[in-house]
Ligand SMILES: NC(=O)C1=CN([C@@H]2O[C@H](COP(=O)(O)OP(=O)(O)OC[C@H]3O[C@@H](n4cnc5c(N)ncnc54)[C@H](OP(=O)(O)O)[C@@H]3O)[C@@H](O)[C@H]2O)C=CC1
């Protein structure tokens with residue numbers, strides 16, 4: 001058994017981590033933190049956890065004690081805060097999995113440009129936490145920068161096509177739609193019921209902070225920098241992301257070539273479900289699970305490939321992915337604690 005703690009357990013991502021970690025057979029959850037609810041039982045803040053845990057929310061000021069009592073610390077704070085925790089723990093043996101963006105970038109100046117905050121922990125011993133692409137590095141990393149939600153759906157949709165050089169990398173467009181839990185638990189006008197219910201809108205056009213994260217991962221696979229257009233949308237549902245990625249196929253690339261690249265790259269991946277050519281992944285078929293479902297279509301008129309991917313933003317897009325990374329970092333079977341059948345309907 002290993003001991004793990006969660007910094008920021010009262011957010012949606014933190015609460016999803018609690019739920020999954022309580023069911024993990026090789027983990028004991030030892031500490032959970034919140035600044036605004038310290039001293040309260042976690043189950044008072046989240047009644048769905050009533051009777052399942054007696055943990056009391058502590059302040060982050062207890063970090064030295066928490067670190068002494070943890071092998072791993074998950075951080076589920078808004079961006080800009082995790083790097084303070086990472087710095088404070090740099091000389092301790094505790095390993096960190098950050099669900100936010102602070103440790104996702106190789107070049108912290110890119111983070112500073114898109115997130116508009118100074119990066120106070122450059123050159124950190126961190127790796128990008130997207131298991132399907134970076135498993136070896138995750139095994140021994142001190143800090144794992146868990147991949148983001150839209151980014152996971154987008155990167156995994158396009159990775160095989162880029163790695164196998166089937167598409168024109170100047171032609172990539174990603175259109176993604178998210179449920180409102182992606183915006184976190186704090187009330188905001190955009191996620192206020194009368195604003196989002198029975199409505200559907202784009203936001204962050206050409207400016208969304210997931211753009212450089214997708215570009216970083218796809219450029220690494222491409223072996224040269226590439227740029228994309230990424231447009232997120234808010235959908236009136238609580239969880240789920242559906243991403244639709246478009247790219248022009250190189251001349252002479254066939255349907256079979258496309259299918260083979262997906263099978264070659266993901267054939268043995270436990271959480272990537274290849275629904276196949278012509279399939280329509282749906283957020284409802286992955287809800288509550290760590291799966292990413294992929295389907296692809298080829299338009300013979302435009303010679304474009306259109307890849308559809310569906311994830312649960314709080315599971316494969318956050319807490320499930322973080323536990324997948326924990327399993328890799330601990331040498332456990334990657335599916336430990338994550339054999340989650342999607343909730344349907
Ligand atoms: N929601 C999602 O789908 C996903 C979220 N993420 C990432 O996970 C992280 C958390 O997101 P999410 O759970 O949605 O956010 P929430 O807004 O739901 O929760 C934020 C958490 O951070 C704590 N917090 C807020 N401000 C501070 C502060 N100044 N100092 C210390 N603690 C603070 C809150 O604790 P309290 O107010 O109780 O003190 C709460 O526990 C973010 O970095 C986000 O980008 C990643 C992928 C998907």
Ligand SMILES: CC(=O)N[C@@H](CCC(=O)OP(=O)(O)O)C(=O)O
Pocket residue numbers: 099100101147148149150178179180181182183184210232234
């Ligand atoms: C619907 C919604 O608002 N989504 C958030 C992204 C989710 C998130 O928390 O971002 P990370 O995955 O980078 O951690 C947004 O657009 O900012």
